[in-house]
Amino acid sequence: MTTTTTPAPPATPTPAAPRRPRRDITPASVTGRAVRYALLLFFLIVVLMPAYVLLVTSFKSGSEIGVTGQWNLPQRWTTASWVKAWDALGPSFVRTFQLAVPVALISSFIGAANGFVLSRWRFPGADAVFTLILFGMFIPYQAVMIPLREIVTTIGVPPGIPTLTLVHVIYGIPICTLIFRNYYATTVPEEIIEAGRVDGAGLLRTFAWIILPVSMPGFVVTVIWQFTSAWNDYLFAIFLSNTRNGPITIALNALAGAQSPDYAASMAGALITSLPTLFVYVVLGRWFIGGLMAGSVKS
């Protein structure tokens, strides 16, 4: 296998750093280490800066809120803005779960089936077909947006979450197919499939009894990926839904983009919006690792 392309979904690559033969401690290596840690810490702080501003501002009130003094800690901590932000975002928060969970599950199943066929139950021209599927992942969605509005209306899909679910599932097929194809190609030996075939196992039986049981790492990757992209999407949401029936990014934009925005509530809202995806990344990240390593960048 050459290194095959892959938008490896975000992930914490696994295996701990390999242990190297210990070398003698020299002044040079001490300095090197100090520089390395200094750099790592510096970037750690830089990366955390925006999160810090979000957090402290969301607990401020009244005249403390403002661009100047944004780095100061609140003199008086209050959760009022969190309450206000939740009032504004609550309904769309629930709706976004109704969107992102089905999208993650359905896309993953479709991706698993496609990936299996394209890697282990191939048909003539499978590679060409795969390339055509893959292209769908990279297109700028503006290039389909104008007729997309019309076609979902024509098909009769109700506006809002149902429309967005359909759209995210469809445009999620390429990446899920890619992840599973690469995953199966590297983790499921061809021989197992062949052995099954000799025993007379058909496509669906092979998929259900041989493939699916070992697919968990792949599912973790696609579920996280699709959940995150459906949750964070703004482009489809702004074109195909509105504040009344749309996901949380629309509601947050309405809260934060208002004419006289309540900055503390906007920042609390931005944090509320980010919590589910952060949870997924930080907590589930570990399970994600194996799948990523097997399914993506692979030498």
Next chain:
Amino acid sequence: MRFTRRAAIAAVGVAALLSAAACGGGDGGGSSTKDVEVFTWWADGGEKAGLDGLVAQFGTACADYTFVNGAVAGGAGANAKQVLASRLQQNDPPDTFQAHAGAELSDYIKAGQVEDLSAQYGEWGLNNAFPKGLIDNLTVDGKIYSVPANIHRANVLWSNKTVLTQAGITKDPASLAEFFTTLDALKAKGVATPLALGKDWTQLMLLETVLISDLGPDKFTGLWNGSTDWAGADVTKAIDDFTKLLGYTNKDRDSLDWTDAEKLVMDGKAAYQLMGDWEAADLDTKGFKDYGYAVFPGNGDTFQWLADSFVLPKNAKNPDGTKCWLKTVGSAEGQKAFNTKKGSIPARTDANPGDYPQYQQTAIADWKTAQQVPSCAHGSACSQGFQGAANSALGKFSSDLDTAALQKALATAASQFAKTN
């Protein structure tokens, strides 16, 4: 062939899953026949207060129906207009939406997206309730398509009285020349930002008022119907004056909304701001009392107007509820409930000025006598296409101050869009 059949079943299963998911999230889109969804971009401040007043009146007059707030905030209506375009195209219109009378409304009428309300005008006795000039702007081919809720004035110069007093300025500048002198005086007294300004459309408003001063109301109106040449020397002069004015404004103007610029005035960092008279209600809502107002220098008694109106969209889910809303909007009680809070003046001619705060009393008096001109930044003078091109051209101008390029861009925009109105 049994695999094939199973595969087919699997495919159907996936389809079923899809549609099940589709139904699962469907509750957000449905609405009972009692609901009337009112689509606006009035999400906060004085605008929200005005809407709330109207809603209270609607609750009394149309107890059978429930108001549903479909407001979309942000971008001074740009977000809302995009969402609206999308919903109209998807055949999912709100029960009624906000549209500016004039060229902007004509876009919807010509596209066949709104219903004729002539019959309702007769039934509700509105034909003589509004001034004739306004009715003309709501009418296409003899049919009336919307009910106006208010009249706003766009060419008002707001000020922070304390800042002016401290700089020894006692009278409102009457001409552009006087205005420049005043701005210089403010600068000399250490006021960092004599004139507060925001981004794109607020800059278009400022340019328009300068054009009114330099061209006079008649030639200004001609800019929008093709009878005045954008390439003329008087327009060049106006653009030069506008450029000079930009020199007195805050440098971060391209990152500010009009409310951010308003805050500069409230905080005493700026002395003046040009804005429509919704600013009065917004300042009142924010509890700031120390403000003064005057017609923009050199505009004389010209009243640059815009009017918010409501329509009955084609295929609205609850047309009866919408009609009750529209009737409320057009009624004397509804106009009072709305306009006393929003800072605009009633479109009806039979309003009692005594019901209104001080600023609006002057505006009501001016509306009767002043010469009326439309506004492009607010859709009464030009179509959305023209507006978009003008905003973009001003955005560029704000960063490079290339006067020749601005004039050329506006002239080109006029040749592309003005004749299609």
Next chain:
Amino acid sequence: MGKRIKRWGPGLLLISPSLVVLAVFVYGLIAWTVKVSMSDEHDALGSKGFVGLKNYTDLFTNDINDRFTHSLKNLLIFTVVFVVGTMVLGLLWAFLLDRGVRAEGVFRTVYLFPMAVSFVASGVVWRWLMNSNTGDDAGGLNWIFGELHLGFLQNSWWTNPDWGMAAMAMPAIWQLSGYVMALFLAGFRGIPQELREAAVMDGTSTFQLYRHVIFPQLTPVALSALIIVGHMSMKMFDLIMSVSGAQWLTEVPAVYVWQALLTSDYAKAAAIAVLLLLFVAVLIVPYLVHTTRAERRS
């Protein structure tokens, strides 16, 4: 023949619903957009005459203030800064972590977390961080520069007419460097330990080890990262909308499409969208072909 079909037929059947759906929703809709882009549907009235490539040539030669060319220039600056920034930071972080550090998991998680945040949410705070006030009014990053006596670094960020788009790339770099780091780190860890050890045995210096052994192995990873970040950059929309809103200074083609749709100029919007697709295709298609070939060889 029949036997062969029986062998691969079910697979094709299982995948066929996806193929049909993608044929319609990707290729079909692109064709539809191309058709709109060659019509004169410039308002909601929708007259549907065919005008050939006029809308395309108009964008380059007849657009007011060369608005489209300007949006391309903005996109170019953004893309260069964004791609170089993420690649350099991603590689640097992976390099620092690859050498083995305590609490590696903490660093990895923190570097990666911005990836989980939507541009709409992070735009809320970047608007503040990139506040253009300086001196006493300074907030955000300018304030930090002031406190650190680095006043000369204070700048007007995205409101700068010439280099504003470089500042606009900063939130994007913040968001995606961790992702590139993850790719590179996976690449580093995929290099067989024996290779490193053999090199160390031969007495190669650390510099030479990276220069001649490790970096060459990373080329394919770097290519993947480049493609992913590059195509994301061309599609950039959410970030710009939430930091600056749609306006001239920061307009890129994806935002221009939105603005054109706002005025119901469907033909123009479609033409810009198709051009955007072509730019992406120029980047992606050779890569896809290359990858498919490389895969077939192995």
